[in-house]
Amino acid sequence: MFTLLQIEWLKVKKYKPVWILLIFLIILFPLATMTTAGIFQDIFKTKLGMPDMVTARIFSPFDFNYVFYTSAYINNGLNIAWGMLLILMIGNEFQNKTMRQNVIDGQKRSDIVTSKLLLVLLFSMVSAILVIFSGIVTGLIYSSTKFQFDMIMLKVLGISFIAAIMQMLFALVFAFTIKRPAFSVILYLAYTVLIENAIVHLLFRAALKLEHGRLFLTQAVDELTVSPLDLLSGEKDAVTPATFWITCGVYATAILVFLYKYINRTQLK
């Protein structure tokens, strides 16, 4: 396992897109949360004529430590960027035939998947830390309460970590089965941004009046995090329903089983 990590680190440390994306996300995560907080406050003050939430100490989803839930809710969507990065990396390995060379050199086929799972864990950890970081930055500006260490922060860290893993696992399916980086990225984006939403909102909710669409993969991942609207409506201790944890667990297991079986059968041309 340590050797796999060493190999992946050698590949990642000089792969510029990783560092460009990391810088981009370090800026974008807090920026997205702060922009949302700014708009939220503006609506309260100017549109609804309410006093400044921070000075008047009115509860907002940007108060410590609820700001972490809000940050997670806003930023989890950005995990798509990590997914795209993984697809690019894996697609390039297929296209440049380095993956097959690794197998020729003696790598176990299953180790190909395991090594990418290590990257998923690493990127998910970074993503979860960025959620907390952006929560802290936003809270320092927009919170009416002081930061106090409590379980919410750890809970959000865990949820964000899991949500990022799920999003990236899904990306791995596209990367390994389609193999061509550009085409995989387009399909991945099309599915996560357009197709799934269209199925869930237009078909299930609007046409069939069903809520089962929430069990689709990215929808279920979104359901793991507490929405700011739930916080505003008083569900401050909202707990993710077990249904969505189970759904995510089933998806994760299915994806892992599929990937390991697939890599052992596929032709590495």
Place this chain on the structure above:
Amino acid sequence: MSQEMVLEVAHLHKHFGKVHALKDVSLQIPKGSVFGILGPNGSGKTTMLGIVTDMQKSDSGTYSWFGKGSDHRFRKRVGSLIETPNFYSYLNAYDNLKITSLISGRGNNEEIKSVLTRLDLIDKGHIKFGNFSLGMKQRLAVAAAIMGNPDVLILDEPTNGLDPEGIHFMRKILIDLAQEGKTIILASHLLEEVQKVCTHVSILQFGDLLAQGTVEELLGDSYKIVLEAENIQTIETALKNKFAAIKRVDSSNKQLMLYLEEKVLPQDLNSFCFENKVVLSRLEVLGAKLEDKFLEITKKN
């Protein structure tokens, strides 16, 4: 005592759609041999090498490395260059070899420097692979293959796309490795090269294994004799009738090229010609060429 085999392939079949790329191919590669795999493009050479390196899966059949199995651990003992050099374009030569050494468990930092030196790449170690010329890429791939002294080397068209200087360099490396007594599996179009270095040869065509054995066994006693005389054409049929060992005759102006299945004494030929009033101006025995044998076998099929 039977000879130790490094690779045994038994009844391999492989289809690509409707194309039957390998048809019941079985072969054994003895330890210490330089084993040439010959065949025209699309004959199944790379497919077979792809299967024994787990790059591709066969439809049926088995293979075993070192008489032990097809596990990934045995591939670690094999250095391979198959088709093209495949490395990470954004990494330098040194880092690419580091990855190979971590995967294969062969080689360390010293070994990396040593193979870079041997392949004349030591001053290019910090250049990105993407900026390498084709010749340098090919040399790096050979460096990766020989790093850490593997038990077996697979070299699939190692001179592909190289300029004359590169071909000369690669030929020298190949001869050096063969002289070191390493088991080498060499797939190549350059039959002269193969004849120079190989101890064993197999010939594939359209997925069929047409011939296999030592170079001597394959060439047998076949050789060629050139006869030249003013009126040489007059005895072409008589020669064929007299010497059953003649399997083919190419005639041109004042020359006959005799392809022989078994030895015919030059003096017998000379006497026969003289008896038939043909005075030879040239009688030359030419050594058997793998190229001729290859063409003969592949044309026959």
